[in-house]
Amino acid sequence: MSSGKTCRECGTAIPADSPGGFCAQCLFGLGLESAGESVQGLKSKVQSQEPEVARPLTEKAGDRIGRYRLLQEIGHGGCGVVYMAEQEEPVRRKVALKVIKLGMDTRQVVARFEAERQALALMDHPNIAKILDAGITETPYPISDHPLPIGWGEGQGEETALLATRHSPLVTSAGRPYFVMELVGGIKITDYCDQNQLTTRQRLDLFIQVCRAIQHAHQKGIIHRDIKPSNVLVTTQDGTAVPKVYMSPEQAQLGGLDVDTRSDIYSLGVLLYELLTGKTPFDAKELLAAGLEEMRRTIREVEPVKPSTRRTQELTAADKVGRASPCAPPQQTVPPKSGAHGVPRPTTIPSTLNSQRLKELIHLLRGDLDWIVMKCLEKDRARRYETANGLARDIERHLSNEPVVAGPPSNFYRFQKLVRRNKLTFFAATSVAAALILGLGVSSRMYFKERQAHRRALAAEATQSALRREAETGRMQAEAHETALLYWQAFNAFPSLSDKEARTLVDGRGMTFGELAALAARFDEAFKLIRRGAKMQAGCDWLTDPALGPEMWLPTRISEVHKRTALQAAQVRARVALAQGRAPDACEDLLAAFILGRNIGVHGSLVSVMVQADYERRIVEFVGENFFRFTPEALATLVNGIESAPKRTNVSQAMDMEKTAFAGWIIGREQDLRVAAGGDEQKALAAISELLRYVQGEDAEKIIQAAGGTSAGVIAYTSDVMPFYDVMQSLATASPQNLAGVTERAAKLIEGNTNLLVSLILPNVGSARGREVETLTRLAMLRAAVAYRQRGIAGLNSVRDPFGEGPFELRRMESDAAGHGFELQSKLGRLGLNGVQMFKEQPIAH
Template sequence: MAGQLTDRYVEAKRIAMVAMDVDASARDALIDGHVGEDAELAREVRWMLEAIERTHTATLPFAPAAEPPDLSGQQTQATAPRNYRILRLLGEGGMGMVYLAERCNEGFSQQVALKFLHAANEGSPILHERFSQERRLLARLEHPGIARLLDGGVMDSGRPFLAMEYVEGLRIDEWCDAHSLSLNERLVLFLKVCDAVEFAHRNLVIHRDIKPANILVTADGMPKLLDFGIARIIEEGGQVLATATAAHALTLAYASPEQIEQQPLTTGADVYSLGVVLYQLIAGRRPYQHLVTPHLLSNAIVGGQVLAPSRTLREAPADRRRPWRSIPADIDAIVLKALRRQVSQRYASVGEFAEDLRFYLARRPVRARRGRQWYRLRRFAQRNRWPLAAAGMVLAAALAGLTASLLALAQTRAAQRLAEQRQHDLERMVDFQQSMLQSVDIDAMGHALTHDERALVLARFDGAAGKTIDRTQLEQAFAGIAASGPAREALDAYVVSHALARLDKDFADAPLLAADLRQSLARVLLTIGSYAHAATELRQVVRVRQERLSDGDAALVSARVDLGEALYRDGQLEQAAAVYGNALPAVKKLPQADPMRVAALSGHARVLSAQGHLKQALDQQQTLYAGLAAHLPATDEGLLRLRRDRVETLTQLGKRDRARAELEQLVPLYQQTFGIEHPETLATTLTLASLLYSQDNEYERSLALAQDVAAIRERRLGSDHPLTLQARGLAASNEVRLALDPTTMAQVHERLAALIRAYRRVQGADNRHTLDAMTDMVRLLSKQDRYPEAIAMERQIVAGRTRTLGADHFSTLYARGSLASLLCGNGQYAEASAEGERVLAALRRQFGDDHPMTLATYDLIGRIETGAGRWPLAREAHARALEGRARTLGDTDAHTIESASRLYAVLLKLHDDASAKHVFATYLQPVIAMDPGSLNAGMRSVREEALAAVGPQATSSLR
């Protein structure tokens, strides 16, 4: 008898496992076919299926056994809230029961989903709090993809209730199967779910229980996210706030590893659950669905070994397979990235997850599979023994492929029947080939190009008779040549320029197609730093499209935005402003979050800021950000770039505390979203380094950050790329500030002179970065007391700034202030005073009395008057600088102490001991008492200036 029972159990389990692999609608027929007339065996199979299903979807902790469900709703009718009439039971879970009810109030009726706690749970304070938490969370979520909260409260009996929007629909997996949705249609539907979850995350709510049963699809195809019963609020650091109700509640089959391990949760938990839902939608079953006990299932989830959806589909029985025979590798990669064991290895946000799915639907490369192309290119360069020929072959092949793709694209436009599909395919190929040219490792290519040539020259030199040059000197000469320069010139001259020269001839009958190719190649020029050349080609693209397209055409707008960026990078600000201005009428008609609109408006604001129209630029940036923040995820690349632009504008306006507070958050966000070596991450890190340099005199930290960025850019872009030079320039600025002894100054002088030569060669004598480097050289010369040389160079800087920016631009005024300071140091007080007063008047007119530059100019005038011996005027100027700096920066700021030291010395000279004593006690004594070992280089210098101003005799006389 026992053997028969065991055999029956084994047979029932076998049939149940087979039935688990078919849709619920087909299970009854399959069971009947296996059990025949054995009704007892059929009951055993169905009981086992229900047990397995509960195991995989159970919500923990399990609720106490409740009374049998009231299908009619009569038992709760008498206790329903006022104005509600219960119709029938919709369902129940571990925490409560949900009824369909009718809300009748003041002449209207409305069907709602009425939710109560189980009677057995009403005595639980934890579940009461969780019920209240759900009401609070739903009240803050207004989104078409989230079931709305309509009412809620406590009945006279003390029993809490929620009245929610009644969603009449099917579970998302059942709806997809019932409507026979294709793979792409399922992805489009799933993206709507992602939009709802992302909205909840933006409102600092994490769902924690995303599963098909909580996603219903209405008859019109709109998914609704339900049941925020175990949702939680996200704190500022990104984790779920701990609460008294944070019991271990989860749906096991859809739970993330960190939920099972009861670790602190982030939005990554919802990303994982969405990954499970997507897996089920496309593969027909969940990961680990074959595991039948909670213990095995938990171990598998925590272990993180997920079978790819495509493999699950291939191994499924024939009657369980989807209409599609395979799942693309891109989808495999996306799903597996969402299901990574470690949160840090998943998508950083639901928005990033959805963006990758949109990339797939648009037939663009997905982020989940990035990195391989770069790896192959770098390995090729390292293996190549004859680099010149091989590199030429690779680049020529890429260019040939690009040309062939665009020719084929033109042919498909003529073929109406396959035009749309073919165009998408070819545009994807063009994008890939353009990105391959853009991602060429310039430095690696340059070293490969020069390595064998250097070896041949040295070998011939060693074999030649009558050598007159020392081999060591020859090696040093080779080492001094930047390898990236020849590589960039070769790529520009022999590949890109060669292709551009053939365009007019080869595409004479297709000018718009030629413009497409020209713009693609111009973007390559932008990437390698050939800004002027890129601008020349983009002007031609704009001209061709203007003649043949309307002003609002997307292709024309795209060319204008690219041209504006090229001109901005090349320092041609007036022309850049004009180009962006021509694009604005068309882009303002685009949707608010359209990438082209964001790029055009933020680019225009960036140019305004560079021109010195700071308040106008900031207003435009603030307005644009306010409109985008609600529609785009925080990690959107355009939104992040806009935030960085706003930081730079705030810095120039003197609002440096606000700028630094935002920047300290922005750098980690860039690193988390794009990686440490991404170009935008590097640019943001350099912005922080610049702020540290100019705000708090944190020269050591600023130098370290700038050197890190310079090293990465030199390795990836080459030593002469404008962006590399920009990072080296900021590093040199810090080195000038930190250089104290003659030996160090001489070394810094040599590096700075090489940098200025490189800037002049790459970007021209009047480029703003060239002039910035010259400004650092002026500062170094003045530290070496080489005033005539410094004054001569500063006059060149003033002339260059005036030519390119105008007489009243902030940078021009800064240069004039520097000239006044140098004249003062050289004893030319009359000219110095005239320059200082002109600068002060312009700064007060444009920025007001409290701008840091205005206060610095008051301090400068005080030093000029001190040098000239006009002590009352010196006291007036230094007192104004000190008062403003103390009020805006604080009593212990380095700039405040600097002004206090100078005013103190003047007061002693005027024998105003009472005022001197006040300045000493308020500002100087606290900084003198500081431990020098705890101060950065800037503050140590300020402390030393304070000590020098006070002096031992003056200190004793004031005590």
């Protein structure tokens, strides 16, 4: 309970029985600075500070000093008083004015005050309060008849100067010096951190600014010697917290006895300790209660506990209280006073949430921050940081996961920090090293086993390879089944559509925007499943691995009608999403439909390639028609998703698969059917004809007639096709630039051939290759258009035309209503294919 008395040094409220009229903080500083004196001498000093007379009168609110009108007292020390004042000319503003107290203006005090003014005048730092003006009051003062003792105050420390202030005769006959500083309307740094519940990193960033300000003072040859929360105020400028360090007249001296900048490092350590834990290293009340001698011994000999240990003690005490009160509510009914990092001060039983915060804070403090704080608080100043900048730089190293100077210089510790800074690199290196070690071990083992039993080793290796292949095939089968199941569930979730809705789904017309949005919403559940299936399918290789067999084709056996409906629904949903400003949702639906399209048709067939190419072309055209409704970021995501989508079967792969199927399934099956007929020609021909109808449809009868109408003729006729697959493969693998020439040469080789199957298969190869090339070109155009929108001509030039030597040709669309449409042209047109893709903004009816 306060007695109404205030500290004679800093003005803080103190108990009535406080020794010497000082607060605990000032007694703490007095104990540090008097470390070399005897106990009796220090007691005498404190006792000599007891007020012998009432505090002399001083100025009051409303008085004027020079061109400044005093508004209110905002602080005072042993020798000076600080007022909030208003400057009236030449500009009007509020300032902080400091003047020597009446009756305290001895030569010693005046000299120190002048030194302080000069020290502040040297300061030019954004985190140090600046001096604006200085002068001498016009009030006359009495002159004592007693002479000033020779040498009084020379070479004295802070306490001796204070004695001179109270007992030396007055020496000034004119006015008292004063100076004016900028007025900082901030709050103590500890209060600011607690009230705003700053995180550990935010507190450290703020503290680094304080260190920079102290370093600036040290570079000017000035030791602060009174760093504490009340002298570090935080203001807010443009939304940014800026600490202001105040220099006090009693501490900002240009000289002193055996005191250097490392004394300020100790004080910075105390401040950092309080910012991190909410308490000072030693409890001020306990020090005051122990007496002056015990206080000095504690400061000089007792090591404070580390910040993490202090927080751990709080957590342990909280747990004990919680176990002792099992019926206590889990939440506090009265919010406690805020503490460091948003952890309430433990005035009551803490909640589970507060305990969790304490545990997280302990984890953050343990290690670097413990070492940094304890290095500042070293008893031997030679082991502290040399400069405030060194302290600030060490905190920055901690925040950047670099080794701190305060940490133990062990190789393991440095290696640990290196790993934290380069997690991905070390993970990759470790994986490679592990793979190399594993490979080396397996190779060595196989080598020695081969020397002992070559055949047994080969057999074991073959068995292992088979098992691995079987396991991989099983995994792929499981993925294929699960993907197919998701797609089936999605298609079963398709809503039943009216005729109007079905027509709208095809052409996007015939409905108002509200009706269109309602229709799109009916597919929400289905597209949740389609998106999941597409994500599972992305990155899988079971679609394009012909060695895995037809059991991998489960997703491709889903109805093409359902997949076409999914594409149409994706376009309708994308139209609605774009109109509502949800470009990312539109891209996600379109990308899922694109990946789903890679399953269309009979897997591995030329028909499948053509259907897939048309499917993808429609998606590119839709994006082109609504190009400027997408955001550049959404377009980039869509293009990246398309490029990383699972690969579909190309024409070359389809030719290999069809050649294998033709030789093994058609020709081989025909021979098996003829043998099974047992010489019955009519039965054999009927079975082979049924097989051809299944494969070639309506053309089966023409093929049978061209083969002479016999089973042997059909087998020979189909076998004659095999050499032409090599010719057709050259067509399938031709580059876009050489496609025209290869097509012409293939036509000449086949020209005049009487085998009807050759004339039926070749056009399919040419058509499939043409559609494939056109689709690949349109996908490249989409990539070029996105790059052009992001980076202009430079982006456009970064994507090459597959049919040209350079980029696509750009043409503006003058008829575009939005005024920013364009089209890209490819040299694809010389093959008779469409080489133009438009990119514009398609209006949507509302």
